[in-house]
Amino acid sequence: MKTESIMSNKAFLDTAESLKPHLYRKTVTLPGKAESLNRGDEATYDFGKHLTGRVRLVLSGEGHHPDAPVWLRLRFAERLTELSESLEDYRGWISTSWIQEEELRVDVLPAEIRLPRRYAFRYLRIEVRGISSRFSLKIREVSCEAATSADEEAPEKLHFRDPLLDRVDEVACATLRECMQEVFEDGPKRDRRLWLGDLRLQALTNYETFRNNDLVKRCLYLFAGTALADGSLPTCLFTEPEVEGDDQYMFDYSLLFAKALQDYHKETGDRKTAEELWPTVKAQFAAAEGFFGPDGLIRVPEGAEHWCFVDWNLELDKETAALGIWLYCAEAALSLAETAGDEAFRRELSEKMSARRKAAEALFDPAAGLFVSGPARQISLASQIWAVLGGLTEDPEILSRAASAGALKIVSPYLMHYELEALMKLGRKEETLGVIRSYWGGMVRNGADTFWELYDPEDPDGSPYGGTIVNSYCHAWSCTPSYFLRRHFRDR
Amino acid sequence: MKTESIMSNKAFLDTAESLKPHLYRKTVTLPGKAESLNRGDEATYDFGKHLTGRVRLVLSGEGHHPDAPVWLRLRFAERLTELSESLEDYRGWISTSWIQEEELRVDVLPAEIRLPRRYAFRYLRIEVRGISSRFSLKIREVSCEAATSADEEAPEKLHFRDPLLDRVDEVACATLRECMQEVFEDGPKRDRRLWLGDLRLQALTNYETFRNNDLVKRCLYLFAGTALADGSLPTCLFTEPEVEGDDQYMFDYSLLFAKALQDYHKETGDRKTAEELWPTVKAQFAAAEGFFGPDGLIRVPEGAEHWCFVDWNLELDKETAALGIWLYCAEAALSLAETAGDEAFRRELSEKMSARRKAAEALFDPAAGLFVSGPARQISLASQIWAVLGGLTEDPEILSRAASAGALKIVSPYLMHYELEALMKLGRKEETLGVIRSYWGGMVRNGADTFWELYDPEDPDGSPYGGTIVNSYCHAWSCTPSYFLRRHFRDR
Numbered sequence: 013m014k015t016e017s018i019m020s021n022k023a024f025l026d027t028a029e030s031l032k033p034h035l036y037r038k039t040v041t042l043p044g045k046a047e048s049l050n051r052g053d054e055a056t057y058d059f060g061k062h063l064t065g066r067v068r069l070v071l072s073g074e075g076h077h078p079d080a081p082v083w084l085r086l087r088f089a090e091r092l093t094e095l096s097e098s099l100e101d102y103r104g105w106i107s108t109s110w111i112q113e114e115e116l117r118v119d120v121l122p123a124e125i126r127l128p129r130r131y132a133f134r135y136l137r138i139e140v141r142g143i144s145s146r147f148s149l150k151i152r153e154v155s156c157e158a159a160t161s162a163d164e165e166a167p168e169k170l171h172f173r174d175p176l177l178d179r180v181d182e183v184a185c186a187t188l189r190e191c192m193q194e195v196f197e198d199g200p201k202r203d204r205r206l207w208l209g210d211l212r213l214q215a216l217t218n219y220e221t222f223r224n225n226d227l228v229k230r231c232l233y234l235f236a237g238t239a240l241a242d243g244s245l246p247t248c249l250f251t252e253p254e255v256e257g258d259d260q261y262m263f264d265y266s267l268l269f270a271k272a273l274q275d276y277h278k279e280t281g282d283r284k285t286a287e288e289l290w291p292t293v294k295a296q297f298a299a300a301e302g303f304f305g306p307d308g309l310i311r312v313p314e315g316a317e318h319w320c321f322v323d324w325n326l327e328l329d330k331e332t333a334a335l336g337i338w339l340y341c342a343e344a345a346l347s348l349a350e351t352a353g354d355e356a357f358r359r360e361l362s363e364k365m366s367a368r369r370k371a372a373e374a375l376f377d378p379a380a381g382l383f384v385s386g387p388a389r390q391i392s393l394a395s396q397i398w399a400v401l402g403g404l405t406e407d408p409e410i411l412s413r414a415a416s417a418g419a420l421k422i423v424s425p426y427l428m429h430y431e432l433e434a435l436m437k438l439g440r441k442e443e444t445l446g447v448i449r450s451y452w453g454g455m456v457r458n459g460a461d462t463f464w465e466l467y468d469p470e471d472p473d474g475s476p477y478g479g480t481i482v483n484s485y486c487h488a489w490s491c492t493p494s495y496f497l498r499r500h501f502r503d504r
Numbered sequence: 505m506k507t508e509s510i511m512s513n514k515a516f517l518d519t520a521e522s523l524k525p526h527l528y529r530k531t532v533t534l535p536g537k538a539e540s541l542n543r544g545d546e547a548t549y550d551f552g553k554h555l556t557g558r559v560r561l562v563l564s565g566e567g568h569h570p571d572a573p574v575w576l577r578l579r580f581a582e583r584l585t586e587l588s589e590s591l592e593d594y595r596g597w598i599s600t601s602w603i604q605e606e607e608l609r610v611d612v613l614p615a616e617i618r619l620p621r622r623y624a625f626r627y628l629r630i631e632v633r634g635i636s637s638r639f640s641l642k643i644r645e646v647s648c649e650a651a652t653s654a655d656e657e658a659p660e661k662l663h664f665r666d667p668l669l670d671r672v673d674e675v676a677c678a679t680l681r682e683c684m685q686e687v688f689e690d691g692p693k694r695d696r697r698l699w700l701g702d703l704r705l706q707a708l709t710n711y712e713t714f715r716n717n718d719l720v721k722r723c724l725y726l727f728a729g730t731a732l733a734d735g736s737l738p739t740c741l742f743t744e745p746e747v748e749g750d751d752q753y754m755f756d757y758s759l760l761f762a763k764a765l766q767d768y769h770k771e772t773g774d775r776k777t778a779e780e781l782w783p784t785v786k787a788q789f790a791a792a793e794g795f796f797g798p799d800g801l802i803r804v805p806e807g808a809e810h811w812c813f814v815d816w817n818l819e820l821d822k823e824t825a826a827l828g829i830w831l832y833c834a835e836a837a838l839s840l841a842e843t844a845g846d847e848a849f850r851r852e853l854s855e856k857m858s859a860r861r862k863a864a865e866a867l868f869d870p871a872a873g874l875f876v877s878g879p880a881r882q883i884s885l886a887s888q889i890w891a892v893l894g895g896l897t898e899d900p901e902i903l904s905r906a907a908s909a910g911a912l913k914i915v916s917p918y919l920m921h922y923e924l925e926a927l928m929k930l931g932r933k934e935e936t937l938g939v940i941r942s943y944w945g946g947m948v949r950n951g952a953d954t955f956w957e958l959y960d961p962e963d964p965d966g967s968p969y970g971g972t973i974v975n976s977y978c979h980a981w982s983c984t985p986s987y988f989l990r991r992h993f994r995d996r
Contacts, residue, residue, distance in 0.1 A: 109572050109609060115606070141601075250571075259568060
């Protein structure tokens with residue numbers, strides 16, 4: 013066994029800083045429209061695809077010499093539907109400051125205006141809110157300098173026999189590309205930060221597409237560098253104005269660091285990183301211990317609200333899923349322990365895994381043939397998925413049985429990914445493809461250029477936030493169909 | 505008589521460009537307030553005096569790491585009353601783009617933000633329209649880099665025996681100072697451009713205060729350089745993005761170029777300028793000829809709406825006032841013709857003046873003892889004022905008689921200036937002071953830091969534009985009390 017020394021946060025962050033990616037920039041330019049605009053007029057520009065970047069407007073006046081400023085409202089939208097809503101009417105709990113609008117006063121025409129902020133959008137609506145009656149506004153040109161740390165040329169196009177799969181793959185790649193900035197952002201429109209659970213899915217898809225493995229490495233070191241005093245990792249982190257971890261911890265996200273590191277090591281063979289970050293992995297398992305009762309099962313801590321993510325669903329009882337996640341990540345930790353030569357930890361963890369798998373038998377309802385969760389013995393798809401991935405069952409029918417039994421459904425594409433992983437683990441390749449076709453294909457049928465943060469097939473234009481205007485329609489955790497299609501279905 | 509050659513517009517503009525003034529800059533900094541702001545909160549900063557310049561904000565977050573942008577609304581106001589109105593409710597005809605508001609989204613905190621536009625204001629209200637619930641906003645500092653081409657130290661303070669006159673003088677100087685930018689602007693908040701009639705009043709006050717005579721010279725050349733093909737001058741001109749005259753001509757404003765040039769020549773003795781601009785003066789008289797009928801009186805051109813300004817009053821019949829203005833400016837032209845050695849023009853103009861004074865007798869109503877104007881024989885103060893200044897009467901009672909007879913009143917401080925000139929010409933020094941005390945003193949009593957574009961003593965908080973939010977509360981044509989007080993009343 014090696015003598016182990018944990019690097020300081022500062023040393024981790026220095027490594028992360030040295031891996032800061034190059035941003036590839038590409039300008040998309042649209043010519044202005046023929047009409048000139050008066051007060052109350054508007055023009056909508058369609059850039060043809062989702063872009064993340066900075067916008068430039070070229071404006072001039074027509075008529076008399078401009079004798080007043082021009083007051084413009086700019087609205088950026090990932091989907092056209094957002095433009096049918098208004099900021100003023102939005103009453104949801106998401107901060108309205110995320111809504112991509114600007115009010116602009118232009119004192120002098122002609123003008124070339126470079127907006128200082130970054131937007132994520134396909135559509136730009138320009139509305140003339142104020143102008144004098146002596147002149148009108150002519151939009152000469154609108155352009156966007158789009159940026160991404162994905163080398164756009166990298167993922168060769170696939171040609172499936174099913175054009176829907178071609179399109180799903182294309183949209184998934186676009187989703188990841190747009191989220192690849194100086195870190196793997198969760199969404200370039202809203203949140204715009206690095207989340208640990210999301211990182212794992214982005215990295216997985218990255219290995220099959222853009223292969224910017226240094227970006228994965230950078231993100232792993234960023235998390236390691238923002239560990240709290242007890243070594244536990246924040247759920248997400250900010251990079252501006254300086255790198256700082258959020259002060260929220262979540263059980264599942266912190267453990268998934270192990271899985272993300274194992275994936276990375278397997279993909280790259282970068283043993284040095286696996287070793288340097290091994291103590292960070294161990295710290296997550298140490299922190300997770302506090303959630304286990306003496307019976308080897310997980311108990312929701314008193315008063316805990318956001319202790320574990322699993323899915324974007326407040327009704328969900330997460331105890332059983334959390335155990336499955338712990339087991340899933342512990343498997344990864346075993347392999348990393350071997351790489352790091354940490355035999356003592358490996359043995360101890362192995363023993364815990366056996367004991368907890370045994371304890372988990374109490375969570376299985378033999379009559380239903382399903383796993384239950386929590387005091388109310390809730391039956392959810394989440395519990396079954398993580399029971400499969402945690403190695404608690406190999407029953408190939410368990411997911412369909414749960415569905416038939418009216419199990420609590422999946423809300424987020426994030427958990428949909430783990431359903432696909434579970435289906436694949438159970439050898440159900442056709443069902444995996446079927447879900448990709450119906451769920452992600454459903455977004456494609458609804459015009460998606462990039463995959464969404466949330467998608468409810470029964471209410472495609474709905475929003476859990478009280479307005480699509482705050483929805484994120486390009487969200488990294490939805491990008492994994494490209495991982496499955498490219499890894500497992502190249503023959504389709 | 506000299507051979508006369510009119511310079512090209514280009515040559516005039518080159519001279520104007522060479523006289524571009526230095527802008528004196530001074531930063532006023534206010535510390536932030538103790539409270540931190542959440543959604544819907546606002547803070548109002550009082551800079552203590554009117555400023556024209558660029559604003560800088562220093563912001564930071566308090567609480568958790570900012571996890572969303574901050575959306576701010578900034579409102580700049582010259583008077584506090586503007587802040588009680590809202591842009592959304594404004595329904596008047598002035599372009600809403602003049603309303604001094606900004607919407608700002610700040611992605612990263614802490615932040616130091618330099619707003620790119622210029623504002624004219626004393627008060628700044630910052631309202632937090634959107635922020636997340638995980639942090640609040642702290643305003644650390646607010647500052648304004650104020651600019652003016654007036655050397656602020658120049659006008660020595662006067663000490664009248666009446667403190668109201670001290671204050672009127674101080675406010676009038678501040679008004680002129682704020683309007684002195686790269687040209688004499690009419691108002692630094694709204695319009696922000698060089699108007700010919702206003703220039704004359706600003707120049708007059710400038711000679712008694714800041715004495716930036718090159719700025720007057722620059723403005724005279726700017727007008728000369730924007731003459732139309734027939735030599736006539738635009739009412740106002742723009743300097744951004746390039747110097748360009750507006751396409752509106754007004755009879756009185758164009759003629760007042762002669763008066764402004766004569767004032768300048770008298771003040772500075774700059775004979776070269778008087779000579780170079782003499783042809784421009786002549787061109788205004790040539791253009792004015794078209795407004796005279798064969799009887800030597802002025803007739804409003806068919807369908808003309810804005811042929812002559814006189815006062816900000818749509819009901820006013822302007823024919824008699826216009827004749828008075830012509831005579832007043834012709835007097836100035838006689839003196840300039842002498843300087844330029846243009847004897848032929850001097851003689852011709854002299855003859856016209858005699859004939860038109862004679863013709864003007866038809867405008868006098870002997871029963872009323874007042875001048876009338878137009879087909880409806882309207883009695884206005886404007887007509888009497890310009891009859892006095894045009895040398896049609898020396899009756900010292902004429903203005904008070906007109907007032908008693910219910911003559912149409914004065915609306916703008918611009919015409920109020922000429923009332924004062926008329927009163928002084930009639931030797932009525934006490935009445936002159938009385939009007940300064942009651943009219944401009946009235947604005948002071950209503951809290952003016954700078955004098956207003958329009959002031960109705962019976963409705964100090966009113967607006968002819970349907971909202972004080974678009975009023976200009978620092979307007980150059982109101983600055984002339986300093987001219988009268990410093991020129992004629994230093995002993996008071």
